[in-house]
Amino acid sequence: MRAMLSAVLLALSATRGTAQSVPRPAGRVVLLHANVIDASTSLPLRNATIVLEAGRILSIGAAPAPGAAADTIDLEGRWVVPGLIDAHTHINSLAGMKRALESCVTTVRSASTPHYEDVGLRALVRAGAIAGPEMLAAGVFVTPSLGETILADPRLAQFAGGVTTPAQLAALVNINVDRGADWIKTRGTERAGLAEQDPRKQVYSESQLRAIVDAARARGVGVLVHAHGDEGAFAAVKAGARTIEHGTYLSDSTLRLMKERGACFTPTYTTLFDLSSPGGDYDSAPLQLRAAHMIPRAADGIRAAHALGVPVITGVDTEYGPNSVSRVATEIAHLRDLGFTPLDAIRSATSVAAQCLGIETRVGMLKVGMEADLVVVERNPLDDVRALQDVVIVIADGRVALKRIPFGVR
Numbered sequence: 001m002r003a004m005l006s007a008v009l010l011a012l013s014a015t016r017g018t019a020q021s022v023p024r025p026a027g028r029v030v031l032l033h034a035n036v037i038d039a040s041t042s043l044p045l046r047n048a049t050i051v052l053e054a055g056r057i058l059s060i061g062a063a064p065a066p067g068a069a070a071d072t073i074d075l076e077g078r079w080v081v082p083g084l085i086d087a088h089t090h091i092n093s094l095a096g097m098k099r100a101l102e103s104c105v106t107t108v109r110s111a112s113t114p115h116y117e118d119v120g121l122r123a124l125v126r127a128g129a130i131a132g133p134e135m136l137a138a139g140v141f142v143t144p145s146l147g148e149t150i151l152a153d154p155r156l157a158q159f160a161g162g163v164t165t166p167a168q169l170a171a172l173v174n175i176n177v178d179r180g181a182d183w184i185k186t187r188g189t190e191r192a193g194l195a196e197q198d199p200r201k202q203v204y205s206e207s208q209l210r211a212i213v214d215a216a217r218a219r220g221v222g223v224l225v226h227a228h229g230d231e232g233a234f235a236a237v238k239a240g241a242r243t244i245e246h247g248t249y250l251s252d253s254t255l256r257l258m259k260e261r262g263a264c265f266t267p268t269y270t271t272l273f274d275l276s277s278p279g280g281d282y283d284s285a286p287l288q289l290r291a292a293h294m295i296p297r298a299a300d301g302i303r304a305a306h307a308l309g310v311p312v313i314t315g316v317d318t319e320y321g322p323n324s325v326s327r328v329a330t331e332i333a334h335l336r337d338l339g340f341t342p343l344d345a346i347r348s349a350t351s352v353a354a355q356c357l358g359i360e361t362r363v364g365m366l367k368v369g370m371e372a373d374l375v376v377v378e379r380n381p382l383d384d385v386r387a388l389q390d391v392v393i394v395i396a397d398g399r400v401a402l403k404r405i406p407f408g409v410r
């Protein structure tokens with residue numbers, strides 16, 4: 001009943017303009033006969049009982065008597081993995097949050113939204129007014145020309161002439177953090193998704209990027225840098241970027257520097273397949289041609305990064321709008337196709353991503369005491385990671401956010 005109620009509340013809360021539902025405490029949920037992949041070992045724990053309480057994992061393994069008023073779900077041997085992490089998203093709507101959650105994603109890192117929608121969404125999740133995913137917000141993109149995003153805050157009017165000097169860069173970082181940003185997103189190169197731009201072309205210099213990183217570091221937040229071209233990516237890593245986004249043309253020397261500095265790589269590879277075909281978030285002939293030459297380059301870089309031991313993490317660079325075809329489960333399948341073991345591909349979306357985002361003590365694995373973010377699929381994803389594309393149950397912060405098959409409810 002609680003699950004059904006949750007689904008109704010989720011549906012209501014995901015409708016634009018609907019009053020938010022009352023926050024609900026996460027009750028006790030007991031999952032029986034679960035095969036568990038905790039993202040630290042390729043040996044699944046079979047036939048386990050998982051108890052979730054107050055949004056945390058209370059126990060895994062032994063089978064205590066379910067407490068009063070617990071939701072008990074018999075998984076009948078289905079497979080449980082940690083909720084997936086999308087480390088590069090542009091979710092800016094309630095409906096986008098719902099679509100992400102229903103595709104197994106229980107944690108997202110924003111890579112900027114136009115008007116601090118990510119900060120607002122994070123507040124709704126924290127208040128329990130909407131089901132997750134948990135949002136790490138980035139606020140407004142730190143880029144030389146703010147365009148329409150200059151309307152996001154009256155203080156941004158000072159950037160009408162651009163965001164280029166060290167003082168301007170630091171000021172924009174500070175406004176973002178004041179507004180609640182957990183990360184700062186900036187630009188090392190031009191965009192791939194605009195036909196008139198050249199993604200190989202560097203935008204901010206190393207010293208400009210350093211001004212951004214220094215200002216962010218002073219406020220205790222990390223910087224993620226959009227960089228397709230190698231020159232811009234190398235400058236970003238030297239300046240202290242924590243993660244490099246896209247990285248289509250990364251050279252071995254940049255990858256070695258990333259390894260040395262502990263920088264992570266979010267290739268957003270799936271997005272190139274959206275770019276390369278009609279429909280989806282991108283639908284343009286010049287971009288289809290561009291993607292055809294970007295895909296093999298990106299594939300080489302991802303393989304090289306993995307071989308060098310640079311952490312590769314999943315991000316799918318979408319708002320999760322109604323036309324989006326980009327999903328973290330698809331990115332995992334692509335990593336598998338590029339030679340990752342199934343466990344490594346899953347870790348890129350769970351434990352490794354959590355480490356890169358600095359949240360590994362509470363999400364990314366299924367351990368007692370960690371947040372109760374988990375998903376249930378029909379088949380063993382270590383046999384075929386595509387099983388993650390067919391989700392049955394999603395639990396975020398201990399709440400059943402999606403249950404597609406009403407089996408075993410007692």
Ligand SMILES: [Zn+2]
Pocket residue numbers: 088089090111317
């Ligand atoms: Zn992006």
